[in-house]
Amino acid sequence: MRAGQHSNPIGRWVFIVIFSLLLLPPKLSFGSEDELAGWTLVWSDEFSGPNGSGVDASKWTMETGGGGWGNNELQYYTDRSDNAYQENGSLIIKAIKETYTGPDGITRNYTSARLKTQNKFEQAYGRFEARLKVPFGQGIWPAFWMLGNNITQVDWPQCGEIDIMENIGREPSTVHGTVHGPGYSGASGIGASYTLPNGERFADAFHVFAVEWEPREIRWYVDGTLYHMLKPEHLPTGAAWVFDHPFFLLLNVAVGGNWPGNPDATTSFPQVMMVDYVRVYQRKVASVSAASYQGTRLANGAIVAAFGSHLATVTESASTIPLPMTLGGTTVKIKDSTGSERNAPLFFVSPVQVNYQIPTETIAGKASVTVTSADGYTSIGTADIAAVAPGLFTFNADGQGVGAGYALRYSNGQQHIEPIAQFDAQNKWIPLPINLGPETDQVFLILFGTGIRFHSSITLAVTIKIGGVDAEVLYAGPQGDFVGLDQLNVRLPRSLAGRGEVDVVLNVDGQSANPVRISIS
Numbered sequence: 001m002r003a004g005q006h007s008n009p010i011g012r013w014v015f016i017v018i019f020s021l022l023l024l025p026p027k028l029s030f031g032s033e034d035e036l037a038g039w040t041l042v043w044s045d046e047f048s049g050p051n052g053s054g055v056d057a058s059k060w061t062m063e064t065g066g067g068g069w070g071n072n073e074l075q076y077y078t079d080r081s082d083n084a085y086q087e088n089g090s091l092i093i094k095a096i097k098e099t100y101t102g103p104d105g106i107t108r109n110y111t112s113a114r115l116k117t118q119n120k121f122e123q124a125y126g127r128f129e130a131r132l133k134v135p136f137g138q139g140i141w142p143a144f145w146m147l148g149n150n151i152t153q154v155d156w157p158q159c160g161e162i163d164i165m166e167n168i169g170r171e172p173s174t175v176h177g178t179v180h181g182p183g184y185s186g187a188s189g190i191g192a193s194y195t196l197p198n199g200e201r202f203a204d205a206f207h208v209f210a211v212e213w214e215p216r217e218i219r220w221y222v223d224g225t226l227y228h229m230l231k232p233e234h235l236p237t238g239a240a241w242v243f244d245h246p247f248f249l250l251l252n253v254a255v256g257g258n259w260p261g262n263p264d265a266t267t268s269f270p271q272v273m274m275v276d277y278v279r280v281y282q283r284k285v286a287s288v289s290a291a292s293y294q295g296t297r298l299a300n301g302a303i304v305a306a307f308g309s310h311l312a313t314v315t316e317s318a319s320t321i322p323l324p325m326t327l328g329g330t331t332v333k334i335k336d337s338t339g340s341e342r343n344a345p346l347f348f349v350s351p352v353q354v355n356y357q358i359p360t361e362t363i364a365g366k367a368s369v370t371v372t373s374a375d376g377y378t379s380i381g382t383a384d385i386a387a388v389a390p391g392l393f394t395f396n397a398d399g400q401g402v403g404a405g406y407a408l409r410y411s412n413g414q415q416h417i418e419p420i421a422q423f424d425a426q427n428k429w430i431p432l433p434i435n436l437g438p439e440t441d442q443v444f445l446i447l448f449g450t451g452i453r454f455h456s457s458i459t460l461a462v463t464i465k466i467g468g469v470d471a472e473v474l475y476a477g478p479q480g481d482f483v484g485l486d487q488l489n490v491r492l493p494r495s496l497a498g499r500g501e502v503d504v505v506l507n508v509d510g511q512s513a514n515p516v517r518i519s520i521s
């Protein structure tokens with residue numbers, strides 16, 4: 001047998017089995033879709049600056065001005081540290097009763113602060129949350145909310161508004177979550193409220209307020225409790241769903257206005273909103289070897305399975321070579337340690353799984369993986385890119401059990417392909433014993449994997465132990481017929497005769513693959 005890849009019509013059924021595994025969900029369980037619905041932190045402010053320091057100007061703009069802000073509010077928003085500063089790990093937004101004349105020459109009786117991330121951070125879809133403690137009192141109106149980043153082009157409410165949390169001081173136990181858009185704005189905004197039990201007040205403790213925003217759905221939470229969900233069908237007939245583009249964040253404390261009413265003799269000042277943190281997440285996607293289903297170390301050119309939720313809007317398999325860069329409207333981008341970003345070829349997409357190939361040009365080191373579905377939903381994850389990350393395919397498509405491959409026998413000048421696996425009564429693949437035959441026969445094990453081909457050229461870069469016995473590796477490299485698929489040709493030591501089921505342990509440049517099983521009679 002030559003020390004190169006082996007391919008012939010008799011053995012192509014094995015390749016077809018392997019390739020089919022790439023186009024179908026695995027037979028192992030990664031949990032339900034709910035269990036996969038993890039999140040990756042993509043932006044945050046923990047407000048950990050020195051006491052008395054201002055807000056982080058790289059993240060926030062302090063918006064200034066008065067004029068009522070369309071709601072007949074009474075305050076002037078300043079950019080002073082008197083009204084917004086960091087203290088003991090929190091952002092303090094302070095509404096002050098004072099005589100203040102702004103640049104517009106108008107004297108007002110209240111000042112406060114309004115922070116926004118416009119042009120600094122904007123995102124479509126994800127989880128947006130803040131842990132904060134609200135102020136209280138008649139006429140006090142704290143809010144944590146978002147506006148569409150196209151507001152300068154289409155104005156409000158066409159840009160869309162998502163109010164994650166609003167509280168009006170006369171309702172100390174209740175917060176509101178609302179959306180505004182064309183045909184459902186102002187007093188006609190669509191939302192719901194959440195009330196604490198037993199007369200508890202939001203001003204008495206920190207609470208976590210969040211929305212989870214999907215392409216066609218927005219959900220509101222208080223301290224992890226879902227209290228409202230909105231879909232396009234909930235809008236007024238003919239109204240446009242304007243929540244399909246990036247939004248930016250806002251934090252503010254207003255004084256007075258049409259909704260809360262004005263302060264009265266019961267309202268004390270100053271009033272402060274304390275913000276422990278603001279965090280923004282995207283859906284998490286976990287990428288593993290499509291052969292072993294183990295680890296985050298992935299090799300250039302390797303075949304990968306990514307798991308998450310909302311990864312695609314359809315289930316579709318690739319039907320062309322070269323593999324498509326877009327499949328069912330889904331794309332996968334790999335940004336390597338140098339910042340270079342490339343599209344990944346796709347084998348298979350579904351809402352919870354995407355199989356793709358790491359682009360061979362990807363530079364080793366930390367990389368980000370971004371999966372974008374046809375409806376624009378983005379999931380992100382990370383990977384450690386390396387030259388090698390060996391994984392062996394198995395017939396049961398779970399990285400365990402009998403290795404995917406076959407035996408090749410040379411006997412009396414002829415070669416024979418022999419299966420190494422069979423179905424048991426439960427329709428599960430189990431090892432089929434390999435008979436080493438007479439001394440004159442040479443029997444080779446052909447296995448298939450991924451993440452192997454770019455191994456070093458040093459002696460013993462690739463080693464295999466079968467049942468603890470060193471076996472000669474004749475070839476370890478590309479299979480040649482299928483994208484990303486690697487092949488191993490191994491001479492079976494005759495000393496293994498009669499051993500029964502044994503482990504096959506592969507090591508490539510010091511990296512171990514998932515052990516697989518074979519049987520030798």
